[in-house]
Amino acid sequence: MSDTDVADAIQHAPRWTAGLRDGTVDAPVSHGSVILMGSVACDGQRRAAENQVRQIKGVSWVDNRITLFRRVSRSAPTGSTPGGAD
Secondary structure (H helix, E strand, C coil): CCHHHHHHHHHHCCCCCCCCCCCCEECCEECCEEEEEEEECCHHHHHHHHHHHHCCCCCCEEEECCEECCCCCCCCCCCCCHHHCC
């Protein structure tokens, strides 16, 4: 199976998890090796993406470089002090 065939199979595989949107993860292929790059919301999505790609015929190795989105805290607005004594 060629790298192009593997890349096409990755693109046409069912989305790895319900929360993984198109364009969130890129997966370039070279000599059967796949590098997963991008960001997802949770580690479960990260692992699911890797597991799905490993199942594709022609994939010999997967380097999972997917990172997790940084969640922004909504605790205190910028410039405020704890306890609301602004």
